[in-house]
Amino acid sequence: MFPRDYNENPFIVIWELTRACELKCLHCRAEAQYHRHPFELSFDEGKKLIDDIHSMNNPMLVFTGGDPLMREDVFDIAKYAIDKGVRVSMTPSATPNVTKQAMEKAKDVGLSRWAFSLDGHNAEIHDHFRGTTGSFDLTMNAINYLHELEMPLQINTVISRYNYDYLEEMAEMIEKLDCVLWSVFFLVPTGRGQEKDMISPVEHEKVFQWLYDLSKKVPFDIKTTAAQHYRRVVIQNKMREKISASEGSDIHYEDALKSGSTGQIDGLGRAPKGVNDGNGFVFISHTGDVFPSGLLPIKAGNVRETPLPTIYRESEVFTSLRNPDLYKGKCGVCEFKHVCGGSRSRAYAMTGDYLESEPYCVYVPKSMRKKAQ
Numbered sequence: 546m547f548p549r550d551y552n553e554n555p556f557i558v559i560w561e562l563t564r565a566c567e568l569k570c571l572h573c574r575a576e577a578q579y580h581r582h583p584f585e586l587s588f589d590e591g592k593k594l595i596d597d598i599h600s601m602n603n604p605m606l607v608f609t610g611g612d613p614l615m616r617e618d619v620f621d622i623a624k625y626a627i628d629k630g631v632r633v634s635m636t637p638s639a640t641p642n643v644t645k646q647a648m649e650k651a652k653d654v655g656l657s658r659w660a661f662s663l664d665g666h667n668a669e670i671h672d673h674f675r676g677t678t679g680s681f682d683l684t685m686n687a688i689n690y691l692h693e694l695e696m697p698l699q700i701n702t703v704i705s706r707y708n709y710d711y712l713e714e715m716a717e718m719i720e721k722l723d724c725v726l727w728s729v730f731f732l733v734p735t736g737r738g739q740e741k742d743m744i745s746p747v748e749h750e751k752v753f754q755w756l757y758d759l760s761k762k763v764p765f766d767i768k769t770t771a772a773q774h775y776r777r778v779v780i781q782n783k784m785r786e787k788i789s790a791s792e793g794s795d796i797h798y799e800d801a802l803k804s805g806s807t808g809q810i811d812g813l814g815r816a817p818k819g820v821n822d823g824n825g826f827v828f829i830s831h832t833g834d835v836f837p838s839g840l841l842p843i844k845a846g847n848v849r850e851t852p853l854p855t856i857y858r859e860s861e862v863f864t865s866l867r868n869p870d871l872y873k874g875k876c877g878v879c880e881f882k883h884v885c886g887g888s889r890s891r892a893y894a895m896t897g898d899y900l901e902s903e904p905y906c907v908y909v910p911k912s913m914r915k916k917a918q
Contacts, residue, residue: 549602549604551820551824551825552858552864553601553602553858554601554602554854554857555601555604555825555827555857556604556605556820556826557604557605557607557820557825557826557827558601558604558605558606558607558827558829559607559826559827559828559829559838559839560591560594560606560608560609560828560829561609561610561611561828561829561830561831562585562591562608562609562613562619563582563585563610563611563612563613563615563616564582564610564611565582565610565611565615566610566611566612566615566638566640582831582832584832585616585831586831586848586849588621590833590848590849591622591625592622593848594829594833594848594853595622595625595626595631596629597848597852597854598626598631598853599626599630599631600854601853601854603630603631603632605632605633605634606631606632606633606634607634607635607636608623608633608634608635608636609635609636610636610637610638610831611638612637612638612642613635613636613637614638614640614642614643614647619635620650620651620654623651623655623656624654624655627654627655627656632657633655633656633657634656634657634658634659634660634699635651635656635658635659635660636661636701637661638662640683641683643683643687643690644690645690645693645694648687648690649694651696652694652696656696657697658696658697658698658699658725658726659691659696659698659699660699660701661684661687661688661691661698661699661700661701662675662700662701662702662703663681663684663700663701663702663715663718663719664703664705664708665681665707665708665715666708666715666717666718667681668680668681668682670707671684673707674703674705674707674708688722697725698722698724698725699724699726699727699728700719700722700724700726700727701728701729702727702728702729703732704729704730704731704732704744704752705732705742705743705744706741706743706744707742709744709748709752712755716759716763719763719765720763720764720765724765725765725766726765726766726767726768727766728768728769728770729752729756729767729768729769729770729772730769730770730771730772731744731749731752731770731771731772731888731891731905733771733840733888733890733891733894734891734894735840735842735890735894740895743905745905746904746905746906746907749772749774749905749906749907750778750906750907750908753772753774753775753778754778754782756775757775757778757779771840771888771891772888773819773821773885773886773888773903774881774887774903774906774908776819776881776884777881777884777908780881780884819884819885821866821886821888821889822837822838822840822841822866822888822889822890822899823837823838823845823862823866823867823889824866824867827853827857827863829848829853832847833847833848833849834846834847835847835848835853835856835857835860837862837863837866837889837890837899838889838890840888840890840891840894841889841893841899843862843893843899845860845861845863846860862899865900866889866900869882869886872886872887872900872901872902873900873901873902874901874902875906875909875913876892876901876902876903877902878910878912878913879908879910880911880912881908886903887902887903887906888903888905891903891904891905892904
């Protein structure tokens, strides 16, 4: 694969196949509904979209929702993409749709990864967060099926008020479940997600440091979403470690990727540099609307009217998001802005301006410290 220029091509594409879902999760970005929308992209429109995605230096493609399994043609769509050489993973909801037969179909067509959400180490916490009694048990049964089929497991967890006090228990469970990647999301108040459910800026920082320490002793890889400032914490730790080892203190973004004890990279690969909303990342809704991410609800176009490469490369919202020099507040003067940049989604959700400073970061840039003195 050729080196990827995020001004031209994304590293990852998320396609919301449908908003239909049987769950009612407290944090749901999509405010998912029980029934499919009549104007969802059709199978033929989906094939055209996949052709465009493949043409953009073949980024990773993730099927999400709602629940992708609510579409009867989900595996036909997946097969079309995989036959073209696209790396595809899926994040279905843990509902009765997640059968062993569905997983066998996924394996047969060549899905790279199956991701499940676990937001608590027990049914009480997880089911409350997912808004559905029995979701925890369904998820655990589905994970057992997945292991029987020897498919790689990714676990997604949203950090919130509901599980902040139980992270050690979560980590123990994640390790026992033998996953290849723990993808840790930090709540952005959009859709059903609410500000009152978020942990505080100081608690964000504590979780970042805890994740870094954890990453050095567990066998699975860890990545974060809507937590770009975790990269800054990793780099700060690397700088301290290098200085104490008298190795010098020049730190590059690649160091933020090497925080695990095994040095492993999860099965789908890892971005060569930091991905942020609209910067290496693009989201397509069930009706073809294009957004910088699913958590940043500013429409940049629709694939029924404009090809995805044109929207990604030329729309004003995408081009501005790829220019850290436009960031405002402390993000704009921060020495980490090119490797961090803060969550543009959270900045928008909290301030109404996606170029504003990350509101849940406690770090004070060096230039601002000098002024304070």
